[in-house]
Amino acid sequence: MSIHLSEAVFGYDEKKILDKVSLRVNTREHIGILGASGIGKSTLLKLLAGLYEVQSGICEVAGEREPVKIRKKVAMVMQTPGLFPLSIRDNITCGHPMSEDKIRDALRAAQLEEWVASLPDGVDSIVAERSGNISGGQAQRIAIARAIAKDAQVILLDEPTSALDEETARAVMKTLEYLTQGKTVVHVTHRPETLFGYDRILELKEGKLVARESEKYI
């Protein structure tokens, strides 16, 4: 069992966003979670990422229940890449010791190797999302390379392609396939077509997770 959520409750003040939500995800299982905007999909994902702590119930990810320990077991790719205004290397290593080969492998898997090689400072080039020196697709690929390099057991995806145009989104999806191979994946989105080939699809409705037939969306 990779993820075990039991009777999990989470909310702000009086408002419950997740109300006794239960979920079991097996190791290497890919599940998709659908739901309208603002329903709490991202909150659920952040709970699974160890960013939030359940107010009651159980949240166990890769055998860990403590949020700080959960974070060590997961990698996450979000709608916005969340790049640091530092070099590509720093964005991938996040300051942890990492071999050159591992960085290169991550860049290759994220289809960034050629582009990075063409930069004057290569992997040490500074990236700044807002300055416009890289495109949205490249930024998202760096975020994916970072997740690949972390080599976590559980991959959490929060609408990673929704801010991209169709063509770029398709290319990014390919790199996501590499990232998610052989991993436990939870992908939240409001676009069912991005969940092609997933093992199970659930829907978040009024604070509860409801099972859906995956075929319906394929």
Add this chain to the structure above:
Amino acid sequence: MLESLRNIFKHLGGGFLYAFLLILRTPVDTLLCIINALFLKGVFEAMEQGTPEALARCCICFVAANGFVFLYNGILWGEFAVFSARMVGKLRLKFLDALQGLPLGRIEAMTDGVWITRGNADVKMTWDLLSGALNIPHFVFAIFRIAVASVIMYCISPLFLVIELAVIVPHVFLRHRYVVKPAEQLIQKAQKETEQTAVVASSLLAGGDTVRIFEAEGMLEDYYTESSLNIVRTRLKISVRKAWGEFMQLLLGRGGYLLLFLLGCEMVRRGGMNFGSLTAVLQYRGAMVAASMMLMNSLVEIKKNSVGMKRMEEVFDDKQ
């Protein structure tokens, strides 16, 4: 820059009135300096001659003369305010008209933010250049004050003028070469580093989720510490320059003062002049030093604001 000024006034009109008002305003500072010098001269001469009536007359005349000059200045200030408001209004409307005359493609070639800066900040910079403190008016006032003070000092004793110039010229040169110019570049560097630190700090907040999932706290803290220390290092370099500036100002400023003072005392001792005249000389010297500093600071501001005027001119002359 003169070409740009002429061009701006060609678009707006009012160039002659501006020059006329500037000429009327120019002698105010110098008059105040002369009144002060004459007052000190008169008072100390009255003391030397032992005439209390002359002393009282000097004090009354000093207050009255100041009252007259400030009345003149107040009236002129009011008139200039009306002229200034009218010109800023014209400048803004002219900008709007120029903008509305541009093809859409030309407008969209730059972001709204850039146009808003041109329409607001550049208008302000242009008018600051023409009327603000430490800009063209103060530049003109400073030159006038230096010229008048030099002539008066020369008339009192050419030696005083030579000594004063021998101190002021290197002072101005050294200050510009070793303080103002390097500090200007360092200030820009410090600004960039401050922005960089702010960006790293923002990513600690905005990218809080990524930071925690990928455990990037240590890396960002190191970067933040380093960029904060970079700010400290650059600003300390500026401080070293400023400290040199202060040291030089005191050394050369007071040194020049002391030289004139001692020379004057020797002349007083020999009976070549009275102490009253010496106090007046020291007042003119003070006026020259202050005007030289004003001149230098005005040059820096004029350079800064003329960039805004140049951009304004580009919009006005855009015929595309």
Add this chain to the structure above:
Amino acid sequence: MKQIGRLFQYRKMLVAVTLLCTAGAVFATLLWNRELALIIDTVQQEKVFPVENIWKSIIYLLLGAVMQGGMSFGGACAGEYATHDMRMQYAEIMLKCPYEKVASENVGEYISGLQNEMEDINRYVSEQLFNMISMVISFVFTLIYLMYQNRQLTLLYLLPVVFLTVYTTVSSKVIYGYTVAEQKEMEKINAVLGTILQLVPVIRVYEAEKLLRDQYTGHIGAWQEASVKQERVKARLMSLSGVLSCVPLALLLGIGGSMVLRGELSMGTLYIFVNLSGNVSGVMINCSAHMAGFRRFCGNLNRVWTVMAGKEV
């Protein structure tokens, strides 16, 4: 005071050195002026050139210059390192703050907003704080020195300065009111221009150029009115202030001159009164502006410490 003490808690040595330099610079100035007074009196009375006083004045001049430079650099060092310490505490808070709180919009925005306050604090500390301290030290010691030289003349000179201080405080408040009104009108103009720029395509399609130009002209007219009003009030109040500010000097030289004539005061001493009086009156006349800046600084510091203490996060 406690807040400022906290800001410099790790930089006490630098602050102490700066304060020593400040005091040294003030003393050097006072001693330099004393030597000038002695030179004047000797030349006037004995008609000899006092070589010893000249050497002393040169030494005090050099000492003053070194101390002034030291004060400037020491103050900047203390200020820069103290604000670096504050920035690091800020980073620590952000890193230790639970994600739930950082993610909450209000807290995130508030912490982010603190950066501007820290920048203001940094600017004030490195550019103004030690200058202000230096002015206060200079004010106190100069006043004591002048009182020691001639208490009666000092008090008579300061009487109109007190009146002038009240006048400056009141008039700057009046001017501030007009300045705020003028700035509000200017902000309106800026906002209208922003709107026009965003709507350029719509304006062109519907030929609304004239409509918006008229609206813009109306706002400019309102600003012009506010600006002229502000400048005229400023011109009146500040011209009067200019006239009034020459009264203390006239009184100083009038009364001091009479004392010299009666033999109660030497000409040299009166001359240094003229030289040093600005150190006292300048601080008094501008104290309202200095206090306003200092209060803003304390307010910023208070907000930053409150957040860092976790009281608001």
